Amino acid sequence: GEDVEQSLFLSVREGDSSVINCTYTDSSSTYLYWYKQEPGAGLQLLTYIFSNMDMKQDQRLTVLLNKKDKHLSLRIADTQTGDSAIYFCAETNILTGGGNKLTFGTGTQLKVEL
Protein backbone atom coordinates (compact mmCIF):
# COMPACT_ATOMS: atom_id res chain seq x y z
CA GLY A 1 0.00 0.00 0.00
CA GLU A 2 0.92 3.64 -0.09
CA ASP A 3 3.27 5.02 2.53
CA VAL A 4 3.81 8.40 4.17
CA GLU A 5 6.90 9.01 6.28
CA GLN A 6 7.84 11.71 8.74
CA SER A 7 10.61 12.20 11.25
CA LEU A 8 9.41 11.58 14.80
CA PHE A 9 10.71 14.64 16.66
CA LEU A 10 11.63 18.26 16.09
CA SER A 11 12.77 20.75 18.70
CA VAL A 12 12.98 24.49 18.05
CA ARG A 13 13.37 27.66 20.06
CA GLU A 14 10.47 30.05 20.44
CA GLY A 15 10.56 32.66 17.69
CA ASP A 16 12.50 30.48 15.26
CA SER A 17 11.00 28.87 12.17
CA SER A 18 10.04 25.20 12.24
CA VAL A 19 10.16 23.00 9.17
CA ILE A 20 8.40 19.65 9.31
CA ASN A 21 9.06 17.29 6.43
CA CYS A 22 7.06 14.48 4.88
CA THR A 23 7.71 12.05 2.03
CA TYR A 24 5.11 9.90 0.30
CA THR A 25 5.16 7.12 -2.24
CA ASP A 26 1.93 7.57 -4.23
CA SER A 27 2.90 9.40 -7.39
CA SER A 28 -0.79 9.96 -8.09
CA SER A 29 -1.48 11.73 -4.80
CA THR A 30 -4.02 14.43 -5.43
CA TYR A 31 -4.37 16.24 -2.13
CA LEU A 32 -1.88 16.53 0.70
CA TYR A 33 -2.84 17.67 4.17
CA TRP A 34 -1.31 18.88 7.39
CA TYR A 35 -3.14 18.17 10.63
CA LYS A 36 -2.19 19.23 14.17
CA GLN A 37 -2.96 17.13 17.24
CA GLU A 38 -2.66 18.58 20.72
CA PRO A 39 -2.61 16.27 23.77
CA GLY A 40 -5.98 14.66 24.39
CA ALA A 41 -7.55 16.28 21.36
CA GLY A 42 -8.54 15.31 17.87
CA LEU A 43 -6.83 16.22 14.62
CA GLN A 44 -7.20 19.84 13.63
CA LEU A 45 -6.85 20.60 9.93
CA LEU A 46 -4.16 23.23 9.41
CA THR A 47 -3.93 23.45 5.65
CA TYR A 48 -3.95 21.38 2.50
CA ILE A 49 -2.59 21.63 -1.00
CA PHE A 50 -3.71 20.32 -4.35
CA SER A 51 -1.06 18.44 -6.26
CA ASN A 52 -0.91 20.97 -9.10
CA MET A 53 0.38 23.61 -6.69
CA ASP A 54 3.98 24.11 -5.55
CA MET A 55 3.33 26.34 -2.60
CA LYS A 56 0.55 27.58 -0.38
CA GLN A 57 0.84 30.24 2.30
CA ASP A 58 -1.60 30.89 5.11
CA GLN A 59 -0.49 33.42 7.73
CA ARG A 60 2.44 31.80 9.58
CA LEU A 61 2.16 28.54 7.65
CA THR A 62 3.87 27.80 4.34
CA VAL A 63 3.43 24.49 2.56
CA LEU A 64 5.92 23.48 -0.12
CA LEU A 65 5.31 20.56 -2.47
CA ASN A 66 7.98 18.93 -4.62
CA LYS A 67 6.10 16.41 -6.74
CA LYS A 68 9.20 15.11 -8.44
CA ASP A 69 10.73 14.08 -5.13
CA LYS A 70 7.36 13.35 -3.51
CA HIS A 71 8.28 15.67 -0.67
CA LEU A 72 5.98 17.92 1.33
CA SER A 73 7.03 20.39 4.00
CA LEU A 74 5.29 22.62 6.50
CA ARG A 75 7.08 25.75 7.64
CA ILE A 76 5.82 27.54 10.73
CA ALA A 77 7.19 31.06 11.03
CA ASP A 78 7.80 32.64 14.45
CA THR A 79 7.08 29.39 16.28
CA GLN A 80 5.26 29.81 19.59
CA THR A 81 4.87 27.52 22.59
CA GLY A 82 1.26 26.99 21.54
CA ASP A 83 2.56 25.33 18.39
CA SER A 84 3.88 22.40 20.45
CA ALA A 85 1.91 19.40 19.21
CA ILE A 86 2.09 16.41 16.89
CA TYR A 87 1.85 17.27 13.21
CA PHE A 88 0.50 14.71 10.75
CA CYS A 89 1.02 14.68 7.04
CA ALA A 90 -1.66 12.86 5.02
CA GLU A 91 -2.32 12.20 1.37
CA THR A 92 -5.20 11.01 -0.72
CA ASN A 93 -5.75 10.03 -4.33
CA ILE A 94 -8.96 11.05 -6.08
CA LEU A 95 -8.60 8.11 -8.45
CA THR A 96 -8.81 5.54 -5.67
CA GLY A 97 -11.69 5.82 -3.25
CA GLY A 98 -12.72 9.24 -4.53
CA GLY A 99 -10.27 11.02 -2.30
CA ASN A 100 -11.90 9.64 0.83
CA LYS A 101 -9.14 7.34 2.00
CA LEU A 102 -6.42 9.27 3.74
CA THR A 103 -3.00 7.75 4.35
CA PHE A 104 -1.39 9.33 7.39
CA GLY A 105 2.23 9.64 8.36
CA THR A 106 3.42 8.64 11.81
CA GLY A 107 3.36 12.23 13.02
CA THR A 108 6.15 14.62 14.03
CA GLN A 109 6.23 15.77 17.63
CA LEU A 110 7.19 19.45 17.67
CA LYS A 111 8.60 20.78 20.92
CA VAL A 112 9.02 24.53 21.27
CA GLU A 113 11.52 25.59 23.90
CA LEU A 114 11.78 28.99 25.54
Place this chain on the structure above:
Amino acid sequence: DAGVIQSPRHEVTEMGQEVTLRCKPISGHDYLFWYRQTMMRGLELLIYFNNNVPIDDSGMPEDRFSAKMPNASFSTLKIQPSEPRDSAVYFCASKPGPLDGNQPQHFGDGTRLSIL
Protein backbone atom coordinates in the same frame (compact mmCIF):
# COMPACT_ATOMS: atom_id res chain seq x y z
CA ASP B 1 -20.31 25.93 14.37
CA ALA B 2 -20.54 22.66 16.23
CA GLY B 3 -17.82 20.27 15.19
CA VAL B 4 -17.87 16.50 15.15
CA ILE B 5 -19.11 15.32 18.54
CA GLN B 6 -18.04 12.02 20.03
CA SER B 7 -19.10 10.29 23.21
CA PRO B 8 -17.98 9.15 25.61
CA ARG B 9 -14.62 10.91 25.81
CA HIS B 10 -13.20 8.13 27.94
CA GLU B 11 -14.30 4.55 28.44
CA VAL B 12 -12.77 1.97 30.72
CA THR B 13 -14.27 -1.49 30.77
CA GLU B 14 -13.36 -5.10 31.35
CA MET B 15 -12.56 -7.47 28.55
CA GLY B 16 -15.54 -9.34 27.22
CA GLN B 17 -17.89 -6.40 27.67
CA GLU B 18 -19.69 -4.69 24.81
CA VAL B 19 -18.47 -1.20 24.00
CA THR B 20 -20.44 1.36 22.00
CA LEU B 21 -18.85 4.54 20.73
CA ARG B 22 -21.02 7.33 19.36
CA CYS B 23 -20.54 10.08 16.83
CA LYS B 24 -22.54 13.04 15.61
CA PRO B 25 -21.08 14.42 12.37
CA ILE B 26 -21.15 18.05 11.31
CA SER B 27 -24.60 18.92 10.01
CA GLY B 28 -24.78 18.70 6.24
CA HIS B 29 -21.73 16.48 5.85
CA ASP B 30 -22.38 13.46 3.66
CA TYR B 31 -19.36 11.39 4.66
CA LEU B 32 -18.53 9.88 8.04
CA PHE B 33 -15.31 8.08 8.94
CA TRP B 34 -14.18 5.98 11.88
CA TYR B 35 -10.44 5.81 12.68
CA ARG B 36 -8.37 4.08 15.33
CA GLN B 37 -5.13 5.55 16.67
CA THR B 38 -2.50 3.48 18.49
CA MET B 39 1.18 3.99 19.18
CA MET B 40 2.09 0.89 17.21
CA ARG B 41 -0.04 1.37 14.10
CA GLY B 42 -0.72 5.10 14.02
CA LEU B 43 -4.00 6.25 12.46
CA GLU B 44 -5.98 3.59 10.66
CA LEU B 45 -9.22 4.04 8.75
CA LEU B 46 -11.73 1.45 9.94
CA ILE B 47 -14.82 2.23 7.87
CA TYR B 48 -16.53 5.10 6.13
CA PHE B 49 -20.09 5.92 5.14
CA ASN B 50 -21.58 8.04 2.38
CA ASN B 51 -25.16 9.18 2.90
CA ASN B 52 -25.52 6.64 5.73
CA VAL B 53 -24.39 3.72 3.56
CA PRO B 54 -21.14 1.87 4.41
CA ILE B 55 -18.78 2.26 1.46
CA ASP B 56 -15.52 0.68 2.60
CA ASP B 57 -15.15 -1.45 5.72
CA SER B 58 -11.89 -3.10 4.72
CA GLY B 59 -10.16 -1.58 7.74
CA MET B 60 -12.46 -3.17 10.30
CA PRO B 61 -10.14 -5.54 12.13
CA GLU B 62 -12.47 -8.39 12.99
CA ASP B 63 -16.09 -9.46 13.16
CA ARG B 64 -16.12 -8.22 16.74
CA PHE B 65 -16.26 -4.71 15.28
CA SER B 66 -19.41 -3.33 13.71
CA ALA B 67 -20.52 0.16 12.70
CA LYS B 68 -23.90 1.60 11.85
CA MET B 69 -25.26 4.89 10.67
CA PRO B 70 -29.05 4.83 11.15
CA ASN B 71 -29.44 8.47 10.08
CA ALA B 72 -27.45 11.44 8.82
CA SER B 73 -26.71 12.75 12.30
CA PHE B 74 -25.63 9.67 14.21
CA SER B 75 -23.25 6.75 13.95
CA THR B 76 -22.06 4.04 16.32
CA LEU B 77 -19.01 1.83 16.44
CA LYS B 78 -19.53 -1.29 18.50
CA ILE B 79 -17.02 -3.82 19.80
CA GLN B 80 -18.41 -7.08 21.12
CA PRO B 81 -16.73 -8.76 22.90
CA SER B 82 -13.97 -6.29 23.69
CA GLU B 83 -10.35 -7.35 24.19
CA PRO B 84 -7.35 -5.53 25.75
CA ARG B 85 -5.75 -5.09 22.29
CA ASP B 86 -8.73 -2.93 21.31
CA SER B 87 -7.45 -0.23 23.67
CA ALA B 88 -6.86 2.86 21.54
CA VAL B 89 -8.22 6.29 20.73
CA TYR B 90 -11.12 6.08 18.29
CA PHE B 91 -11.82 9.10 16.12
CA CYS B 92 -14.83 10.00 14.08
CA ALA B 93 -14.51 12.44 11.17
CA SER B 94 -16.90 13.90 8.62
CA LYS B 95 -16.70 15.84 5.41
CA PRO B 96 -19.06 17.42 2.86
CA GLY B 97 -20.16 15.66 -0.31
CA PRO B 98 -18.40 15.93 -3.69
CA LEU B 99 -20.62 18.77 -4.89
CA ASP B 100 -18.53 20.99 -2.62
CA GLY B 101 -15.29 19.80 -4.19
CA ASN B 102 -12.89 17.52 -2.35
CA GLN B 103 -13.19 19.11 1.07
CA PRO B 104 -10.99 17.90 3.93
CA GLN B 105 -12.15 15.71 6.78
CA HIS B 106 -12.95 17.28 10.15
CA PHE B 107 -12.20 15.22 13.24
CA GLY B 108 -13.86 14.87 16.62
CA ASP B 109 -11.88 14.86 19.86
CA GLY B 110 -11.92 11.08 20.05
CA THR B 111 -12.89 8.41 22.55
CA ARG B 112 -10.03 7.04 24.63
CA LEU B 113 -10.89 3.38 25.18
CA SER B 114 -9.16 1.18 27.74
CA ILE B 115 -10.01 -2.50 27.98
CA LEU B 116 -8.75 -4.11 31.17
